Amino acid sequence: MSRVVTFGELLLRLSPPSHLRLTQARSFDLYYGCAEANVAASLSKFGVSVKFITAVPDNELGESSLSMLRSFGVEPISFIQGKRLGIYYFEQGASERPGKVVYDREDSSFSTLKKGMINWEDAFKDADWFHWSGITPSLTLELAEICEEALTVASRMGLTISADLNFRPTLWKYGKKANEIMPNLVQYCDFLLGGADESENVLGITVEENATREEIYTKWMEKFPKLKNIVSTRRIKANASSNGLNAVFWDGKKLYRSQKYYVSHIIDRIGAGDAFMAGIIYGMITWPEDHQMALEFAVAATCLKHSISGDINLATVNEIKALMEGSGGGRVSR
Incomplete structure (x- = not known):
């Protein structure tokens, strides 16, 4: 199956157990x-061959993080440099109390990467797909320039390029706004995950208040003519403990809508967008002509x-297909 390359920072996550607040924590789940x-x-668990490019420190945390990736079958291309692995603390929300993230990632090993360090031609050898997200260029101007370096090569080599806009306002601290940096990078993309609320903040595209998804995405494709497909997720009647979920897929001609799911007891919502991506x-990759099937999956x-606790989706292809086919409801699989 196709080889995918991804590029980004690997973080240590610390969460208080049992929905405790950070101010109550005396221990953390790692x-x-x-x-x-x-x-x-997640892709590797689905049977897709994946490389992940990052930088970690030369210590036990760096090695442990890479070992975790290898345990999923991911091939890490890691630069061992810098002094620390980035950290984030996540306080699980409950009911109407939202979850909260506190970042501690400044001066991390990943932030010390420089242009010219990564041989992108080698990284993309035998690859078909390159995926990145808006988190990486939000961290430093140098990382934004490295993203452009990667995207230029991936585009020249004919890879399909996807991005999750992943707008995190608290990360854009180096004097540039997202809509000053991101449009220059999104122009290389074939596939985009993003919502209407990111249109102006990330892409610099103003839309009418009552614009339909078709109208919004048409504007995106007009500004970024390389774009072929746009997807967006939606949470319905959401609080920290229960959500309704569905999504749409726009191919420039037709808007596909997924079925709706209702998650009545959320264990961990971190990584849900990444699971979707x-x-x-x-x-x-599997059903290139069947957009509805891809969306439902x-x-x-x-x-x-x-x-599932933690950042990574541990669901298998068969489990996902079973849910698609109606085998939910909490039955014990025997």
Whole structure:
């Protein structure tokens, strides 16, 4: 199956157990992950060959994080440099109390990467697909320039390029706004995950208040003519403990809508968007002409991720297909 390459930071996540608040915590549950790494691990679990490019420190945390990726079958291309692995703390929400993320990732090993360090031609050798997200260019101007370096090569080599806009306002601290940086990078993309609320903040595209999804995505494709497909997820009647979920897929001509799922007891919503992204990439590789099937697979994948602790979706292809076919409801599989 196709080889996918992803590029991003690998983080250590620390979460208080039992839905405690950070101010109450006396111990933490430890996980590794973050956007592009989560996509890589999930794709590998689906049977897709994946490389993940990152940088980690030369210590036990760096080695442990890479071992985690290898345990999923991901091939890490890692630069061992810098002094620390980035950290984020996640406080699980409950009911109407939202979850909260506190970042501690400044001066991480990943932030010390420089242009010219990565041989992108070698990285993309035998690859068909390159995935990145808006988190990486939000961290430093140098990383934004490295993203462009990668995208230029991937485009020249004919890879399908996807991105999750992943707008995180608290990360854009180096004097540039997302809509000053991201449009220059999105122009290389064939496939985009993003919502209407990111249109102006990330892409610099103003839309009318009552514009339909078709009208919004048509504007995106007019500004970025390389774009072939756009997907977006939606949470319905959502709080921190329960969500309704569905998604749409726009191919420039038709808007596909997925079935709806209702998750009544969320175990962990971190990584749900990454589970969707991995699902849609897998779907497009597996059923390239069946957009509805690809969309349904991705939504079922993100639904199951809400039941799994940690950043990475541990659901298998067969489990996701079973949910698509109606085998939910909490029955014991025997």
